[in-house]
Amino acid sequence: MGVDDKTNQEWPISLHAYSDLTNVSPVVFLYLLKECYVYGTCKATAKFFALQHQVHQALHHVPKPGPAVFVAHCLSLLPIFESHCEGFSHLMIAALRRRLKMGTTQEDLHEAKLFATQLFIIAVRGDKIHDDRILVKMLEVFNIKITDIKEVMFQFHSDVKNDRFEDIADVFVEQFISKLLQSQSYMAAVTLLEHLSIRHSGESFLHMMLENKEYRAAEKWATFIGKPMICLLIKGYVDRNMIKQAYDLIKKNDLREEFPQVYQMGKESTLKKLAEKGCWDIAEMRAKSDRQLLEYLVYLAMEAGYSEKVDELCDKYSLEGFMKGKEAEVSLPHIRYLHLDELAIDNIVWVDEPIGLRDATCHIEGCKVVGLDCEWKPNYEKGSKANKVSIMQIASEKMVFIIDLLKLSHDAPDVLDSCLIRIFHSPRILKLGYNFQCDMKQLSQSYEDFDCFKRFEMLLDIQNIFKEPRGGLSGLAKVKQTKQFFIL
Numbered sequence: 001m002g003v004d005d006k007t008n009q010e011w012p013i014s015l016h017a018y019s020d021l022t023n024v025s026p027v028v029f030l031y032l033l034k035e036c037y038v039y040g041t042c043k044a045t046a047k048f049f050a051l052q053h054q055v056h057q058a059l060h061h062v063p064k065p066g067p068a069v070f071v072a073h074c075l076s077l078l079p080i081f082e083s084h085c086e087g088f089s090h091l092m093i094a095a096l097r098r099r100l101k102m103g104t105t106q107e108d109l110h111e112a113k114l115f116a117t118q119l120f121i122i123a124v125r126g127d128k129i130h131d132d133r134i135l136v137k138m139l140e141v142f143n144i145k146i147t148d149i150k151e152v153m154f155q156f157h158s159d160v161k162n163d164r165f166e167d168i169a170d171v172f173v174e175q176f177i178s179k180l181l182q183s184q185s186y187m188a189a190v191t192l193l194e195h196l197s198i199r200h201s202g203e204s205f206l207h208m209m210l211e212n213k214e215y216r217a218a219e220k221w222a223t224f225i226g227k228p229m230i231c232l233l234i235k236g237y238v239d240r241n242m243i244k245q246a247y248d249l250i251k252k253n254d255l256r257e258e259f260p261q262v263y264q265m266g267k268e269s270t271l272k273k274l275a276e277k278g279c280w281d282i283a284e285m286r287a288k289s290d291r292q293l294l295e296y297l298v299y300l301a302m303e304a305g306y307s308e309k310v311d312e313l314c315d316k317y318s319l320e321g322f323m324k325g326k327e328a329e330v331s332l333p334h335i336r337y338l339h340l341d342e343l344a345i346d347n348i349v350w351v352d353e354p355i356g357l358r359d360a361t362c363h364i365e366g367c368k369v370v371g372l373d374c375e376w377k378p379n380y381e382k383g384s385k386a387n388k389v390s391i392m393q394i395a396s397e398k399m400v401f402i403i404d405l406l407k408l409s410h411d412a413p414d415v416l417d418s419c420l421i422r423i424f425h426s427p428r429i430l431k432l433g434y435n436f437q438c439d440m441k442q443l444s445q446s447y448e449d450f451d452c453f454k455r456f457e458m459l460l461d462i463q464n465i466f467k468e469p470r471g472g473l474s475g476l477a478k479v480k481q482t483k484q485f486f487i488l
Contacts, residue, residue: 066108
């Protein structure tokens with residue numbers, strides 16, 4: 001027998017069994033199901049959906065005493081099918097879920113719930129009948145609540161007084177939840193807690209899921225608990241520099257007023273990704289109602305050397321403080337460039353060796369304030385991966401160190417990581433940057449295995465201090481110089 005068109009002469013037996021379950025026992029039904037799966041010629045996923053459809057059709061013909069009871073008995077027998085147990089359990093539960101949408105009798109539901117609750121209690125008590133995730137799905141599909149568990153347990157503990165019985169059932173469920181957490185089945189644990197309306201687990205549970213990178217389970221749990229837990233999750237995402245996830249959660253739960261800065265960072269991150277893919281028109285459409293985003297888009301166009309886009313955006317939205325491409329060409333004859341022999345070369349140090357990096361770190365550790373900036377080659381080809389950050393500039397009042405990250409990360413990764421940890425993780429050094437959130441994200445993506453880029457202590461983004469409209473860092477500098485001139 002098989003589940004595709006190329007079936008042999010035994011197929012009518014299976015077809016008859018699936019079309020009329022009146023006189024077919026659950027064990028015979030499961031055996032035929034196994035035969036169809038084993039001898040089917042299509043791929044496993046196609047087999048699963050084909051069999052699920054067949055089981056759904058079979059349940060549609062109302063087996064005796066009812067579809068829910070029939071599936072409950074099948075679930076109790078499936079462990080004897082060993083390697084097929086887990087897959088077929090998922091299949092039977094999925095088929096019953098579809099069937100119950102069409103309705104069944106109250107007698108069928110009640111009897112099935114009672115039988116499934118007994119099966120659940122026996123399994124949790126130590127008899128390894130089903131995987132824990134299957135047990136949680138059983139509670140869902142048969143709508144088993146804590147009261148049902150208590151009712152069945154009362155039959156097992158008829159000698160226990162009523163005032164102690166409630167505690168026994170609660171402890172039983174809590175032990176099962178603890179078992180799920182120990183096995184790191186966080187999504188199953190969250191599903192169970194939500195289904196049984198248990199809310200006593202708090203922040204520690206959320207942090208546990210974040211530490212284990214179970215983000216889907218964490219979001220499901222936070223949504224179930226409510227706004228305070230969602231806010232904690234957003235803060236957890238921000239602490240881990242997961243701006244996109246935080247931004248999506250803010251949008252989904254309408255928390256823009258609670259997290260205005262993170263929301264703005266998320267929108268800027270979206271624009272940057274669109275710009276990197278060359279989707280400038282889509283990026284402009286996303287930004288046109290927000291002047292701050294439009295200015296950020298101009299900054300991205302300037303960074304990409306896309307002067308035509310800079311001019312177009314400035315003219316279209318009356319953005320001031322940016323030098324347009326045509327104006328730059330006209331003013332070229334009047335610009336005096338700085339000659340190399342005018343630079344204080346001794347105060348600008350190129351760092352590409354471990355010794356030089358250690359010396360630079362010692363100097364920086366003696367400073368109270370330093371400035372940071374990063375550079376990498378832009379990549380605006382659609383679908384291509386972003387280039388690594390190539391150099392980092394760290395400037396004190398008297399020295400500028402230009403660190404070759406590409407070379408040092410290849411030649412001496414441990415030295416680079418330990419030295420930059422001393423700088424970035426130090427609470428005694430104030431680090432200044434302009435729109436440094438982009439640099440931070442690029443650094444963490446470029447050097448994922450480095451601990452130094454996972455967090456920054458005492459980092460101040462000066463873009464967040466000056467709120468008036470400006471044209472990037474150059475526009476800000478021009479505004480401040482003008483103000484200083486009038487003061488003088």
